[in-house]
Amino acid sequence: MSESEILYSLRHVTKAYDRRTVVNIPALDIQRGEILALVGPSGAGKSTLLRLLNFLEPPTSGQIALDDFTLSGTPPPLDITRRVTTVFQRPILLNRSVMENVAYGLHLRGQRRVQSVVMAELARVGLSALAHAHARSLSGGEQQRVALARALAIRPTVLLLDEPTANLDPGNVALIEDIIRGVNREQGVTIVLVTHNVFQARRLAHRTAVMLDGNIIEIGDTDTLFTTPTDPRTGAFLRGEMVY
Amino acid sequence: MRDIINGFIQAIELIFRADPTLYQIVVRSLALSGVSLFISALIGIPLGAWIGFKKFAGRGLVTVILYTGMGLPPVVVGLIVYLMLSRTGPFGNLGWLFTLKAMIVAQVIISFPLVAGFTMAAVMGLDPQLSQQIRALGATPWQTALTMLREARTGVIVSVVAGFGAIISEVGSVMMVGGNIAGRTRVLTTAIVLETQKGNFDLAMALGIILLGLTFIANTLILWMQEGRFVRK
Ligand SMILES: Nc1ncnc2c1ncn2[C@@H]1O[C@H](COP(=O)(O)OP(=O)(O)OP(=O)(O)O)[C@@H](O)[C@H]1O
Ligand SMILES: [Mg+2]
Numbered sequence: 001m002s003e004s005e006i007l008y009s010l011r012h013v014t015k016a017y018d019r020r021t022v023v024n025i026p027a028l029d030i031q032r033g034e035i036l037a038l039v040g041p042s043g044a045g046k047s048t049l050l051r052l053l054n055f056l057e058p059p060t061s062g063q064i065a066l067d068d069f070t071l072s073g074t075p076p077p078l079d080i081t082r083r084v085t086t087v088f089q090r091p092i093l094l095n096r097s098v099m100e101n102v103a104y105g106l107h108l109r110g111q112r113r114v115q116s117v118v119m120a121e122l123a124r125v126g127l128s129a130l131a132h133a134h135a136r137s138l139s140g141g142e143q144q145r146v147a148l149a150r151a152l153a154i155r156p157t158v159l160l161l162d163e164p165t166a167n168l169d170p171g172n173v174a175l176i177e178d179i180i181r182g183v184n185r186e187q188g189v190t191i192v193l194v195t196h197n198v199f200q201a202r203r204l205a206h207r208t209a210v211m212l213d214g215n216i217i218e219i220g221d222t223d224t225l226f227t228t229p230t231d232p233r234t235g236a237f238l239r240g241e242m243v244y
Numbered sequence: 245m246r247d248i249i250n251g252f253i254q255a256i257e258l259i260f261r262a263d264p265t266l267y268q269i270v271v272r273s274l275a276l277s278g279v280s281l282f283i284s285a286l287i288g289i290p291l292g293a294w295i296g297f298k299k300f301a302g303r304g305l306v307t308v309i310l311y312t313g314m315g316l317p318p319v320v321v322g323l324i325v326y327l328m329l330s331r332t333g334p335f336g337n338l339g340w341l342f343t344l345k346a347m348i349v350a351q352v353i354i355s356f357p358l359v360a361g362f363t364m365a366a367v368m369g370l371d372p373q374l375s376q377q378i379r380a381l382g383a384t385p386w387q388t389a390l391t392m393l394r395e396a397r398t399g400v401i402v403s404v405v406a407g408f409g410a411i412i413s414e415v416g417s418v419m420m421v422g423g424n425i426a427g428r429t430r431v432l433t434t435a436i437v438l439e440t441q442k443g444n445f446d447l448a449m450a451l452g453i454i455l456l457g458l459t460f461i462a463n464t465l466i467l468w469m470q471e472g473r474f475v476r477k
Binding site for chain 1: 371373374376377379380381382383384387391395
């Protein structure tokens with residue numbers, strides 16, 4: 001995080017559904033190796049922004065650059081999109097064993113000898129003992145850890161997290177926050193974390209961006225933003241005065 | 245009741261006597277429905293998956309047409325195929341009428357909407373966020389489709405079972421376009437009709453029991469494949 005190298009660079013990015021603009025970002029740079037939190041009320045466009053960053057949907061206008069690739073118009077090549085992955089709020093596991101779920105992204109990439117990677121990721125999320133269990137027989141917290149292990153197994157450059165702990169008990173929240181911190185520190189994975197929980201943003205994020213009605217109204221160093229917000233709406237949101 | 249019991253005894257006898265005519269009919273029935281089912285699956289599974297995945301204009305209309313196709317009366321299918329293939333029909337010069345080819349055409353028309361319809365329902369019943377998650381993990385469009393089908397496998401197998409059930413037991417269309425020609429287009433169902441008309445209730449009953457048995461075995465095989473090969477408890 002010391003040297004700031006830009007990983008994502010968004011310019012004039014908009015996304016509209018049925019002519020209604022739900023994301024409008026004139027400029028946003030995401031540094032390689034940082035944890036960026038996205039906070040904001042419901043409907044602000046946070047999930048939509050993550051879908052754009054994962055190239056799951058094209059922007060309506062503007063450019064999204066990742067590393068040396070710039071997306072504008074044409075669909076991005078596979079080796080670019082495969083550097084990014086998302087873990088969603090609700091773990092969406094395949095109807096297979098835990099191991100097969102974690103191996104899935106590797107199999108998609110044509111890798112066959114995946115046993116050691118899969119077991120290492122399961123160890124990281126504390127689920128080695130459940131490797132052979134059926135994925136859907138696990139508890140919600142365990143399932144989310146499987147989803148996280150599955151995402152980490154592909155060694156992403158960027159990990160996008162869409163409210164990954166919103167449905168979980170405090171124990172699992174702490175576990176997952178530790179894993180997030182760990183992969184960021186040890187492997188330099190760049191993380192964009194959408195959260196409703198401003199305390200979580202404070203615990204994890206180097207920088208925080210506040211979204212409102214599709215716009216990033218304020219972005220900055222997490223501590224600074226939380227202690228001395230410059231935009232009055234940020235202050236209102238942080239004090240919980242914003243309805244969502 | 246006597247007919248049923250006699251039929252049962254005679255069925256056992258026929259099976260163990262290895263009656264060549266009977267075996268021919270059984271093999272022909274299975275081959276006909278097998279080939280028809282294979283073609284139906286080849287058309288129906290991708291079609292059903294495609295309708296289930298894609299949100300396109302007119303999907304509602306296509307779905308209604310498909311559901312109508314799932315309930316097509318076999319005799320109507322037989323009539324239309326007959327008219328198409330008869331000497332004065334548009335495909336008359338193929339010379340397919342009263343051959344197994346005509347019967348395959350009719351059976352495919354009967355069963356592929358069932359395969360497509362049940363496959364579509366199975367795919368549409370998947371978690372709406374599943375495809376997004378699969379793509380986020382780096383799947384190509386093809387990999388996404390294959391994974392989705394595999395996730396919907398129970399429903400896909402049901403679609404094939406339904407397609408098979410509809411044609412192995414179907415008599416209306418194969419009678420019309422096949423003509424029930426001994427040694428060529430006679431299958432179990434048409435043989436049952438013929439023997440009943442001739443008053444050979446014992447033989448008809450025997451054939452019926454064999455047909456039931458075959459359907460039972462085929463469906464068991466399909467379910468066994470599903471459980472042993474694809475599904476974990
Ligand atoms: N596929 C879509 N089609 C139409 N409108 C959409 C679509 N996806 C999102 N929207 C709209 O875009 C806006 C932003 O949605 P988004 O899900 O990005 O918000 P969010 O900030 O993630 O909210 P939440 O905190 O509730 O998850 C909402 O008004 C939503 O209704
Ligand atoms: Mg959201």
